[in-house]
Amino acid sequence: MTNFNVRNNIVDHPDFVAAKSAIEELHEWQRESAEVSGLALVGPSGSGKSTVLKAYRDQFPPRDELTRRAIVILYVEVPSAPTVKSLAEAILLAMGATIPPGATGARLTECIVTLVEGCGIELIMLDEFQHFADGARRRLLEVSDWLKGLLNRLRVSVVLAGLPSLLRVLDVNQQLRRRFSRIVRFKPFSTAEMPDLETFVGVAQALMTDMPLPCANLDQVAFIKQLHFATGGLVDYMCKIIGGAYRIAASRKARFVDIADFSKAFRVHIWDEAPPSRDPFHRKFNGLPLTQTGEPFAEGL
Ligand SMILES: Nc1ncnc2c1ncn2[C@@H]1O[C@H](COP(=O)(O)OP(=O)(O)OP(=O)(O)O)[C@@H](O)[C@H]1O
Ligand SMILES: [Mg+2]
Missing domain, CATH: 1.10.8.60 (Helicase, Ruva Protein; domain 3)
Structure with missing residues (x-):
């Protein structure tokens, strides 16, 4: 059997191109004006959100310089049920930092601020952002407040990406919502x-x-x-x-x-x-999309 990996080909379909251009625009605006802004990229699972983020990030590979690691774009996967500490750790790990043992959330925050400036990071991508919406409301308020405070201290633009439920997180925090008022959507092909x-x-x-x-x-x-x-x-x-x-x-x-x-x-x-x-390939198929509860493309997955 000749080797064939369908996943080796990235296809520039319209939503992919639109999302990539929106990220590019955000990044260029930040470079030209030093004004930070935000963008939220939402879409169902498997629609290609992480793929577009990584494709853009890969255009700016990190460089090891004499005294520092220069990182233009930082891609971070938000951990499930994030706490201030676990999110701060995920951000530090994405920068290649070691986590100081026993450090408090406040100490980790200071490390992030120092490293983001030191590495010259211009754009942060927070993928799987809907994980914020999964946990208890009290924790959501606490973590989103911390994130808002952190972003206010950093001179970076930010892309949030995740399932549409991430928009619920923005709803509970007015300041975050203002920052991420631009929303780009990935839709399934129709x-x-x-x-x-x-x-x-x-x-x-x-x-x-x-x-x-x-x-x-x-x-x-x-x-x-x-x-x-x-x-x-x-x-x-x-x-x-x-x-x-x-x-x-x-x-x-x-x-x-x-x-x-x-x-x-x-x-x-x-x-x-x-x-x-x-079964769409069976002659008895009833012609309705497979989106009912328990079916592969059920809404809300
Ligand atoms: N533009 C594209 N061209 C070709 N293949 C793609 C493209 N976008 C996504 N894929 C394929 O689909 C797979 C799933 O995409 P991706 O992980 O980006 O989806 P997602 O929207 O991030 O999903 P989730 O919400 O579950 O994280 C990828 O592993 C890749 O193989
Ligand atoms: Mg993804």
Whole structure:
């Protein structure tokens, strides 16, 4: 079987380009005017938020200089159920710092302020920011207040990214909300209108660019619709089903990947227990999106 990793290809689809430009604009504005601002990037799981953040960060690799590590963009994953201490530690670890044993939250905060300035950080990305909204309200108020205070002390712009529930965090803190009033949304690809259908097919084609076997059915609207239902229009699931279908076709030594391979890959990689009426590749499929409770693309996941 020839090696094929569908995830090696980053596709410049419209939401990806829009999000990347918004981050770029924020960063350039900060560089030109020294004015700090913020941006919130929200979208469902698997829509590509972390991918766009990391793609932008990777344009500015850190440099080890004589006396310091120069970091332009700092990418931080917010820990689950964050506390002031665990979030401060995550920020320090992302800068490559060692955590002073037994340090209080206040001490860690001072370390962050010193290091952010020392490393020359211009932009901080806080991914998985919805974790703030997961815990108890009292803790949410405490941590968001700390974050607001920290950001006020740093001369950096900030991108928050996460599930749409992160907007609830901004709702409880007026000052944070003001700072992150610009919101960019990642939506699943739709097939409702012709241009949307073309975008979805274009992304599917781009993901298959290096696939060693051709896919015979991408010009068939019925197949495109099945593929769309099966993936919820989310790029992560598109990668899963395309990679899976290829491996199934290659292992049976086929000359091309066909609908039956996608149908099997759907069951292996997306929903093994789909009843016939909810399996987009089954003739009994009822034609409704797989967004009900307990289904792969249920709202609120
Ligand atoms: N623009 C893209 N081109 C190609 N593949 C992509 C793109 N965006 C995302 N992917 C694929 O989808 C996978 C999931 O994307 P990503 O982790 O960025 O989603 P997410 O929105 O951060 O999800 P979560 O909310 O669960 O963290 C990635 O591992 C990558 O393989
Ligand atoms: Mg992510």
